[in-house]
Amino acid sequence: MAQVARELGLSDNTLYRWMSEFKQDSGNAFRGSGILKVEDKNQADLQKRIWQLEMENDILKKTI
DSSP states (O other): HHHHHHHHTTHHHHHHHHHHHHHHHHTTSOOOTOOOHHHHHHHHHHHHHHHHHHHHOOOOOHOO
């Protein structure tokens, strides 16, 4: 483990943490490149929807 961490330029702790995260929840481990957990994606979708509705409300208020 220590040798692999050195070869990758990582600390041992980082490598052990990654392994632990993978063992606990392999489907959500290594979520880089914009891949979000389901809960985080749902939260982002809701935030986007709120923003859209606020913009629509502002437009409607200006037409009155």
